[in-house]
Amino acid sequence: MDGLSDHGTFFTGNKVHLKSFCMISLIDLIQKNLGYQELHKIDPNTQDIKLDEGKFGIQSVTQAAIPAVICGLYNLLKTAEGAELLLDTESTNWLDSIFGKKKDELIKRIAAYSNTSIAAAQLETEHIANEAVRLLKENITDKANQQAIGQFAAEQRTQALLYLPASLQLGDLLNDNQLDDRTHKMEGPISSLMHAVEKQF
Numbered sequence: 001m002d003g004l005s006d007h008g009t010f011f012t013g014n015k016v017h018l019k020s021f022c023m024i025s026l027i028d029l030i031q032k033n034l035g036y037q038e039l040h041k042i043d044p045n046t047q048d049i050k051l052d053e054g055k056f057g058i059q060s061v062t063q064a065a066i067p068a069v070i071c072g073l074y075n076l077l078k079t080a081e082g083a084e085l086l087l088d089t090e091s092t093n094w095l096d097s098i099f100g101k102k103k104d105e106l107i108k109r110i111a112a113y114s115n116t117s118i119a120a121a122q123l124e125t126e127h128i129a130n131e132a133v134r135l136l137k138e139n140i141t142d143k144a145n146q147q148a149i150g151q152f153a154a155e156q157r158t159q160a161l162l163y164l165p166a167s168l169q170l171g172d173l174l175n176d177n178q179l180d181d182r183t184h185k186m187e188g189p190i191s192s193l194m195h196a197v198e199k200q201f
Contacts, residue, residue, distance in 0.1 A: 024139055026070055026156050027163065030131050036062045039163045047166030058124060060114030065125040067160035068106060068170055069132050071179055072098040077136075077153035080146050086133055087143050095122075095129040102173055109168045 031039060037059050040049040049063060076082030076098060091097055099106055111121035140149060161179065164170060171179030 024135070025159060026073075026132055026135060027066055027159055029135055030066055030128055031062070033135075034127060034131055036066075039063055039066060041162050042165060049165070057114065057116060058120070061110060061116055061121050061124045062128070063163065064110045064113045064165055064168055065121070065128050067164040068110065068168060069095075069098065069125065069129050070156050070160035071164065071170055071174065071176075072129075073132060073136070074153045074157040075174060075176070078150050083143070083146060083149050086136055087140060091133075093126060093130070094133045095126045098129055105173060106168075106170075109170075109173070113165055113167055 027039060030036075040063065042048060043050060073086070076086055085097065086094075095103055107118055107122045107125060110125060111118045114121060140152070142148065164179065171177050
């Protein structure tokens, strides 16, 4: 019998697993654990945060870097090989593992978006990437369940897109046009309907 206990433990047949990692939000945990200010959702019309919310310094670096890192993680977690790399190996600089040769270009774009130096942008983005992978290792307890891991990654990316500034052109960088599609940065029944239609093709 499958079910969820009052304490968040879920059961599958006779096996008992730890708290479902589908219940966590990487954006919230990264922001809180590293002491960053709360991220702002993107205005679907301008594809950026409101001007009065500021667009400079560390706050802007995190506004761009956190969702970008989560989208990069999705590209790895959706495959068994990528999930194994993230969950079964150790590193002190996960940013290189996540973005490879595209890391330097990503940092340039984050620095330009936040009006800060490349060095500052890289330092914060590396912290974010390392914390993101630490959280994955801490919360993903069933490493053999690739379907669940892929679903978790997709849910995290969907949330990240609500905060991802379009000016980063991350979809172009990662060869994923959906990242720059503004319908993926909308909320509500119309957006849900559009995404449901997309899955049929």
